[in-house]
Amino acid sequence: FNGSPPEYNIAIVGALGVGKSALTVKYITKRFIMEYDPDLEGTYTKHEDWDNLDLVVHLMDTCDKEDSDPARYLKWADAFVTVYSITNRQSFETAREYVENITQFLKQNSRDCPVALVGNKIDLERYRQVSKAEGSALSVELECLFYETTAAEEYDYVATVFSRLITEVHAEKYGV
Ligand code: GDP
Ligand code: MG
Numbered sequence: 359f360n361g362s363p364p365e366y367n368i369a370i371v372g373a374l375g376v377g378k379s380a381l382t383v384k385y386i387t388k389r390f391i392m393e394y395d396p397d398l399e400g401t402y403t404k405h406e407d408w409d410n411l412d413l414v415v416h417l418m419d420t421c422d423k424e425d426s427d428p429a430r431y432l433k434w435a436d437a438f439v440t441v442y443s444i445t446n447r448q449s450f451e452t453a454r455e456y457v458e459n460i461t462q463f464l465k466q467n468s469r470d471c472p473v474a475l476v477g478n479k480i481d482l483e484r485y486r487q488v489s490k491a492e493g494s495a496l497s498v499e500l501e502c503l504f505y506e507t508t509a510a511e512e513y514d515y516v517a518t519v520f521s522r523l524i525t526e527v528h529a530e531k532y533g534v
Contacts, residue, residue, distance in 0.1 A: 363405075363411070363412040363413060363414050364411075364413055364414070364528065364531065364532070365413075365414040365415075365416065366413065366414070366415050366416070366436045366437065366524055366527050366528070367416045367418065367434050367435045367436045367437075368415060368416070368417050368418070368435060368436065368437045368438070368439060368520070368523060368524075369417075369418045369420060369431035369432075369434065369435035369437075369438050369439070370382055370417065370418065370419050370420060370438075370439045370441060371420050371422070371431065371438065371439070371440050371441070371456050371460075372440055372441035372442055372449065372452065372453055372456060373441075373442065373443075373446070373448065373449040373452040373453070374396060374421070375396065375443070375446070375449070376441045376442050376443040376446070376449045376478055376479075377441060377443060377478040377479060377509050378419050378420065378421075378441050379394040379396075379398065379419050380394070380478075380509035380510075381439070381441065381476075381478060381507065381509045381516055382402060382417050382419040383509075384509040384513065384516045385404065385417065385516050385517070385520055386402045386404050386417065388513045390509050390510045390511075396421070397421055397423075398419070398421060399418070399419060399420055399421040400418075400419050401416055401417065401418045401419070402416070402417045402419065403415065403416050403417070404417070406524065408524075408528075413524065413528070415520070415524060418431050418434065418435065428459065428463075432459075432460065432463045435471065436471055436527045436531075437471050437472045437473070437474075437523040437524075437526065437527050438457075438460050438471065438472070438473045438474070439474050439476055439519065439523070440453050440456045440457050440460070440473065440474065440475050440476065440502075441453065441476045441478050442475075442476070442477055442478070442488065442493075443477070443478055443479045444477045444478065444479055444480055444482070444486050444487065444488050444490075444493075444506065445479050445482050445485040445486060445487055446487060446488075447487045447488055450477075450487075450488045450492070450493070450496075453475060453496075454496060454500070457473055457475060457500045457502055458500065460473055461473065461500065461501075461502075470530065471527070471530075472502075472503060472522075472523050472526040472527060472530075473500075473502040473503065474502060474503040474504070474505060474519055474522070474523060475493065475496060475497045475500065475502050475503065475504050475505075476504075476505050476506070476507055476519060477490070477493045477504075477505070477506040477507070478506075478507050478508065478509065479508060479509075479510075480506045480507065480508045480515075481508040481510045481511050490506055493506065503522060503523075505518065505519045505522075507519060
């Protein structure tokens with residue numbers, strides 16, 4: 359890798375309040391922090407040790423405003439995490455729109471990047487509005503990956519999503 363570690367950019371998108379910032383902080387620090395500024399957008403960096411290979415992962419925790427341009431993350435990202443909350447059906451509809459926009463952008467630019475549809479907040483099972491089967495069916499329709507997660511419990515859920523995306527991007531770039 360020419361002496362410098364491979365660097366991968368992952369953008370996290372989705373409706374307000376679905377847990378984009380919570381998932382970002384969970385991935386970076388393994389901790390769950392309850393409250394964030396809902397208007398905050400930022401990029402965070404984490405080093406991953408993969409079989410003694412140092413990978414640098416940059417995470418963009420997005421926050422779309424009415425006038426914000428999706429090009430900022432569409433052009434930047436090597437992979438996309440589209441989040442909805444399993445407790446909020448509206449956010450599931452919004453997630454569909456996000457994945458469709460991402461897919462359309464990638465097609466127009468002849469790019470192939472992994473996209474994951476992620477149903478978050480599964481610790482709030484009693485408030486569930488979107489079944490796992492519905493999430494899975496949408497991912498089949500949109501031809502993307504699908505996971506359900508929680509930022510509030512074990513780190514494994516979050517780790518699984520990011521490991522998979524990093525593996526796919528790495529394979530795409532380096533063929534291993
Ligand atoms: P964002 O607008 O998508 O960045 O959403 P935030 O990360 O700010 O989360 C919105 C609210 O949902 C906050 O009060 C979080 O503490 C809460 N939250 C986020 N993820 C989870 C989760 O997995 N489980 C639970 N119970 N609450 C969550
Ligand atoms: Mg946020």
